[in-house]
Amino acid sequence: MIAVFDGHNDALTSKDHARLANGRKGGHLDLPRMRAGGMRGGIFALFTPSPDDESGERAFGNGGTFAEPLAEAVPYEIAAADATAVAGRLFALERTGEVTVARSIVDVDGALAEGAPPVAVLHMEGAEPIDPGLEALPAWYAAGLRSIGPVWSRPNAFATGVQFVFPSSPDIGPGLTDAGVGLVKACAEIGILIDLSHLNEKGFWDVAKLEPGPLVASHSGAHAVAAASRNLTDAQLDAISETGGLVGIVYATSFVRPDFADDPDTPLSAIAAHARYVADRIGVEGVALGSDFDGATIPAPLGDVAGLPKLLGALREVGFAEDELERIAWHNWRRVLDTWWH
Secondary structure (H helix, E strand, O other), X not given: OOOEEEEEEOHHHOOOHHHOOOOOOOOOOOXXXXXXXXXXXXXXXXXXXXXXXXXXXXXXXXOOOEEOOOOOOOOHHHHHHHHHHHHHHHHHHHHOOOOEEOOOHHHHHHOOOOOOOOEEEEEEEOOOOOOOOOOOHHHHHHHXXXXXXXXXXXXXXXXXXXXXXXXXXXXXXXXXXXXXXXXHHHXXXXXXXXXXXXXXHHHHHHHHHHOOOOOEEEEEOEOOOOOOOOOEOHHHHHHHHHOOOEEEEOOOHHHHOOOOOOOOXXXXXXXXXXXXXXXXXXXHHHEEEOOOEOOOOOOOOOOOHHHHHHHHHHXXXXXXXXXXXXXXXXXXXXXXXXXXXX
16 A cells, blocks of 8 residues: 555544544544554645634635635734643654654654654644744744744734635735745744745745745645636746745545535545646645645545555556656655754
8 A cells, every 4th residue: 555645634633533543433534543544744724714614614715706705813822821721632652652743854764663653743723823924933843843934814913815706816915924934934944844825826835935945835726627716826836836845735525526526425536637737837746635624515426535555546547657656745844854954
């Protein structure tokens, strides 16, 4: 079975997160189903819901044109407390030997050893738990934070997230603030990957100009295939390629379907089409996986993380060879993480 590293999941913020170790009845991801699907590592997100959305779930359109209002900002004090509690859930799993929290590339490599626990990269989806002066950043790094998205799809002290609009370009709103520039520079120096998913196009180019490291969008698709605001234009894909970065192909139906429908009756070929397009545009080395498990509607033929072999089968059907699948499933993420975690 091909080992999979997945670029994004929201399982830590699910309502039944306490059952991640032993198995949940619902949702998309837990440790038993990870083992069944061959997922040996992944990026686990900390996410604080907006004040008007306590569930953390968003409503999307079902075809046609749809624009969701930009979510409300979250105060630092609320986000910091929430993120600390959610991070504690991952550290509790580490303490009992269920996972290894990745603090170096050695931890990622170790997850491939027979009998080893899976590796989990701690990610902050939206930097609201970090103060604009960045005093908290070293503490988070010491705890294990190794990946951060400056924004979710809302404004904060660092940037403005891209609004969910179907169809739309990602060119919505202003770019990085001065604090955002400082955050990117500090993360590049300390060794925390900057994730560009949810950042609008101006913010994307602001990060690119700073040349912090390989450009990474952990859970996004190709705008040329599905023209959602969250997907990447050809120019953005080219910039990612020029830096040796990657795109974690998202599975969310609203972002992979050309009609943007939030419909589980979506074939796996819809995901494969994005992977094929990105590979044809910038090469297989720029393609990885980034599910958005437990954060979006996933195609029913996949079901959950245990269905990953089915997705790999769909990628074979669009022409990916076995060695290319191994790069997409694991080695491309491993290469980029190793570069960022200098």
